[in-house]
Amino acid sequence: MHIRSRRLLVVSVLVPLLVATGSPAASAGSGSSSRSDRFKHSLRIDNRLFSLQPGTQFVFDGTVTDDEGRHPHRIVFTVTDMVKKVDGVWTRVIWDQDFDDGELAEAELAFFAQDRRKNVLTMGEYPEEYENGRFVGAPSTWLSGQARARAGILVPGRPRVGQRFVQGRAPAVDFFDVGVVKSRHTRTCAPVGCFRHATLIEETAPLAPEDGKQLKYYVRGVGLVRIGAVGGDAREVMTLTRVRHLGPVGMARARAAALKLERRAYRVSAPYRHTPPMRRCHDDECGDDD
Numbered sequence: 001m002h003i004r005s006r007r008l009l010v011v012s013v014l015v016p017l018l019v020a021t022g023s024p025a026a027s028a029g030s031g032s033s034s035r036s037d038r039f040k041h042s043l044r045i046d047n048r049l050f051s052l053q054p055g056t057q058f059v060f061d062g063t064v065t066d067d068e069g070r071h072p073h074r075i076v077f078t079v080t081d082m083v084k085k086v087d088g089v090w091t092r093v094i095w096d097q098d099f100d101d102g103e104l105a106e107a108e109l110a111f112f113a114q115d116r117r118k119n120v121l122t123m124g125e126y127p128e129e130y131e132n133g134r135f136v137g138a139p140s141t142w143l144s145g146q147a148r149a150r151a152g153i154l155v156p157g158r159p160r161v162g163q164r165f166v167q168g169r170a171p172a173v174d175f176f177d178v179g180v181v182k183s184r185h186t187r188t189c190a191p192v193g194c195f196r197h198a199t200l201i202e203e204t205a206p207l208a209p210e211d212g213k214q215l216k217y218y219v220r221g222v223g224l225v226r227i228g229a230v231g232g233d234a235r236e237v238m239t240l241t242r243v244r245h246l247g248p249v250g251m252a253r254a255r256a257a258a259l260k261l262e263r264r265a266y267r268v269s270a271p272y273r274h275t276p277p278m279r280r281c282h283d284d285e286c287g288d289d290d
Contacts, residue, residue: 037116038115038116038117039089039090039113039116040116041114041116042089042090042091042113042114043083043090043091043114043281044114045112045113045114045120046114046118047114047118047157048220048221049155049159049199049218049219049220049223050120050154050155050218050223050224051223052079052092052094052112052120054079054081054092054251055079055081055245055246055250056078056079056243056245057077057078057079057243057244057245057246058075058076058077058078058224058240058242058243059074059075059076059240059241059242059243059244060074060075060076060077060227060238060239060240060241061073061074061191061238061239061241062236062237062238063236063237064100064235064236065235065236066233066235067233071101072100072101072102073098073099073100073236073238074098074099075096075098075099075238076096076097076099077094077096078095078096078097078246078254079092079094080092080094080095080251080254080255080258081251081254081280081281082255082281083278083279083280083281084111084275084276084278084279085275085276086111086123086124086144086145086275087123087124087143087144087146087151088145089123089144089151090113091112091113091123091124092111092112092113093109093110093258093278094108094109094110094112095107095108095109095254095258095261096108096109096110096127103132103133104130104133105129105130106127106129106130107127107128107257108125108126108261109125109126109262109265110124110125111123111125111143112154117157117158118157118158119153119155119156119157120154120155120157121151121153121154122151122152122153122154122168123143124141124142124143124146124149124151125140125141126261126262126265126269126272127141128261128264135264138264138265138268140173140175141173141265141269141271141272142168142170142172142173142175142271143271143272143275144168146271146274147170147171147172147271148170148171148172149168149169149171149172149175149271150168150169150170151168152165152166152167152168152177153165153179154167154168154179155201155218156181159181159184159199159201160181161181161182161183161184162181163181164178164179164180165178165179165180166178166179167179167203172271176205176206177203177204177205178203178204178206179202179203180201180202182200182201182202182215183199183200184197184199185197185198186199186217188217188219188225188226189226190225190240191239191240191242192222192225192240192241192242192243193222193225195217195219195222195225197220198217198219198225199217199219199220200215200216200217200218201216201218202214202215202216203215203216209231210233211233212229212231212233213230214227214229214236215227215228215229215230216228222240222243223243224240225240226238226239226240227239255280259278262278
């Protein structure tokens with residue numbers, strides 16, 4: 001989950017990093033049978049640090065500090081029962097809402113999959129932007145397999161201190177993020193509890209140092225509990241304040257919202273038009289063999 005995306009131009013100096021990390025981008029984007037084996041159960045996202053079970057809703061609260069001061073910020077991250085095939089891989093559809101100063105600033109469809117090593121991959125994003133409650137565009141859309149975009153690892157299945165990995169790249173929208181595991185035993189607290197063994201992942205955009213660093217704290221059995229910032233023009237600090245499990249009414253609302261976003265995505269986003277439509281699927285296994 002990219003709480004705050006960082007954009008930069010992809011240039012040749014990053015090629016050694018891609019090779020060194022064994023980036024998932026190449027294998028996720030290839031058409032080989034090995035990829036089919038790798039993503040045989042791509043909807044079963046049960047990574048202990050970042051499990052995405054349909055009907056789970058995570059609420060994050062905090063602030064964003066920029067040139068105009070400090071502003072309240074809320075993110076509502078909902079795991080829907082919709083799935084979508086992206087770059088030949090079945091992905092779980094997330095409905096993500098960002099509120100700035102109490103107003104909806106962004107609504108997003110995000111697509112995640114898990115490989116056989118339990119790496120959770122970001123397969124693409126369709127983020128709509130709003131001003132004064134009105135849609136103003138979706139310029140940062142990217143989907144693996146479209147316009148040379150490639151998936152990347154968001155959370156490793158077996159994180160090791162010092163491990164570096166590409167989190168996704170999309171040259172058409174100048175997106176490229178890199179993560180590194182900084183610690184496996186970090187103390188941190190959030191409204192949902194205090195923890196002594198959080199895994200700390202530092203995210204950076206190497207060619208955009210003005211964006212600073214984003215720190216994400218993951219706890220086994222809970223998920224992402226805290227987001228911090230070091231440097232950068234806009235510093236975002238968030239904590240997990242609530243975890244809900246939606247009933248039938250809540251699930252229906254999330255499903256309808258996701259479908260509404262997709263209908264507009266097909267009208268306004270060229271990359272999105274080349275992908276098949278979402279479909280309903282609550283079972284972790286459905287779609288795996290299609």
